[in-house]
Amino acid sequence: MSAPEQIDHEDGNKDENLGLYRRATQTGAQWWRVSVGDRPETYRLEHGADDENGAGTVDIDLIVDAENLRAKLKKWRREGFAIDGSDAGQDxxxxxxxxxxxxxxxxxxxxxxxxxxxxxxxxxxxxxxxxxxRIGTVDVPCGIPHPLVPPINHAYLFSPRFNDIVEDIVENRRVMLIGHTGAGKTSLIEQVAARSGHPVLRSNMNGQTTAGDFVGFWTVKGGETLWVDGVLPSAMREGLWLIVDEIDFAEPSILAALTAVLEPHGRLLLKEKGNEIVAPHPAFRLFATANAVGAMSQFRHLYQGANLMNEAFLDRWRVYLLDYLTPAEETDVLVRTLAPHMTRALAATLAAIAADCRAAFAREDLASAFSTRRLLDWAELMLRTGDPERAAGPAIYAKVSPEDAALIRGIIRHHIAPAG
Ligand SMILES: Nc1ncnc2c1ncn2[C@@H]1O[C@H](COP(=O)(O)OP(=O)(O)O)[C@@H](O)[C@H]1O
Ligand SMILES: [Mg+2]
Known part of the structure; x- marks a missing residue:
């Protein structure tokens, strides 16, 4: 009983080499099996190949000595064979x-x-x-009439890409939409709210929004000291949808207040108001938009002053990257918005111009983004004036630098020949 154990132990180093050496191929795997030979100090080598169905056949079967085995092992390693003890590889x-x-x-x-x-x-x-x-493929519960329900934009196009986002809204997830300016982040949330009748509050972090505006503050009115709720507790108490626009510009104190609310059913602690706790109304929803966060960080230089957001904060959101509408989708939106005058052929050309301008923006040839809003405005004025160049004045050129205007003019001329 003790003797074989001892032999095993002595042979331990060599036995390490026993086993199956595999390498994946396009159609399955090739392998060499090393086992103990029938004479002392010899090894049996078998070679075979498995196809996708796993059925393997042995095509080489030979006996070698230890030195020969060492040479083979070296060669196999070079060829990409690796040991997989037992049948773990198959598992x-x-x-x-x-x-x-x-x-x-x-x-x-x-x-x-x-x-x-x-x-x-x-x-x-x-x-x-x-x-x-029903919005896309999702049934969205309706809210109640309220002055803050946004108006429906009938030309708004719900791309199938948006279904997951709408589903998240129904499930009461915290949704952050990231993408270039004018890609449609704010309007997506607003149009879901418009269709389902939910009131929306927007709070833009790029500018004057202070922690006081956001969380609340004390004020004196008629000799009395009063607490005024900021947008966050107001939205939470009344069950509004709150869009924190351009969250990558928010003050740290605002992000700190938000963090607690990001948990499912997360409550807000109003420290300034004697630690009053604000529980979220079931209809309350929280959204954020950002230009240069996460997957958009590569474009940070285009959005001066945007802050990096740490991963722990981002992990509390479902973050969706929203791209501009495709030229086909934007053609649709143009035709629907400016029906019955805008034809599909005209719209397709205008959508192609917008796509070229965006490509130039992404390459940093253009400093200004080209939003769907800008495209729609230009198209409308073009229909009125019958002149793309004249319409581009107030809709595009006057809003950008002379260099950008010249480049955009070039792109437009590339797509539109002057009237004969
Ligand atoms: N899916 C869409 N269908 C129709 N119009 C759209 C769509 N997405 C964006 N737009 C138009 O583009 C404009 C800019 O979108 P917006 O939501 O303000 O962009 P962002 O918030 O990303 O800067 C909207 O006002 C709307 O007119
Ligand atoms: Mg926006």
Whole structure:
């Protein structure tokens, strides 16, 4: 009983080399198996290949001595063979292949549960206030009439890319939209609110917003000292949707106040007001927009003064990168906004000009961004004047530097030949 153990121990160093050496190929894997030979100090080497189905056949089978084995091991390492003790490699592969089907089942089960939950919550409140409106593929619960509900923009286009964002809003996630100026961050939230009838407050961090405006402050009125809620506690108490625009410009004290509220059902502590606790109304939603955060950091030089946001803060949000509409989508928006006069052919050219200007902005050839708003305004004035160049004056050129105006003029001429 003790003898074989001793032999194993003595041979330990050599036995380390026993096992399966594999290297992946395009269609499966190649392997060498090293086992103990039938004579002392010899090793058996088998070579084979597995295809995608895992079926392997041995095509080489030989006996070598220890020195020969060492040479082989060196060669295999150069060729990319690596030892995978036991059948761990096959287990890894099985797990890899099994992941997606299993995830699809898990995801379907979660969706079904959500649908049941929503159906039952609609059943319990049968007073009409629980109606929903469908936006893209998502049923969004409706709010109540309020003066702060934004007007519906009928030309607004809900891209299928937005479905996940709308779903997050329904689930009461904190959503941050990042992207270039004029890409449509603010209007996406506003148009979801407009369609579903939710009041919206906007607070822009790039400018005069102080912690007092945001959180609240004490004031004296008629000899009495009064607390005035800032936008954050107001929105939380009244169940408004709050958009913190350009959050990458916010003061640290504002970010500190926000952090607590970012937790699901997170409460706000009004330290200045004797530690009063503000609990969020169920309809309260919190959004942020930013130009140069996270995946947009590469464009920080275009947005002077923007602060980096740390990952711990970003991890409290779902952060979506919003790109400009595609030329096809923007053509659609132009046609719908300026119907019935704007034709598809005219719109397609204008959308292509906007795309070229944005590419120039991303390359830093242009200092000014080209928003969908600017494009729509230019197109409208162009229809009125019948003259793209004259319309570009007040809609574009007067808003940018002379160098930018010259470059944009060049892009426009590239797409539009002068009238004959
Ligand atoms: N999906 C869209 N459909 C129609 N118009 C859009 C869309 N996205 C943006 N726009 C237009 O572009 C303008 C600028 O968008 P905005 O939301 O203000 O951009 P951002 O907040 O990213 O700077 C909006 O006022 C709207 O007219
Ligand atoms: Mg905005």
């Amino acid at each position: 890894d592969e099985r797990t890899r292949v099994a992941f997606m089907p299993e995830l699809q089942r898990a995801s379907a089960s979660m969706l079904a549960q959500k649908q049941r939950e929503r159906a039952s919550s609609n059943d319990t409140v049968r007073d009409g206030s629980s109606s929903t409106v």
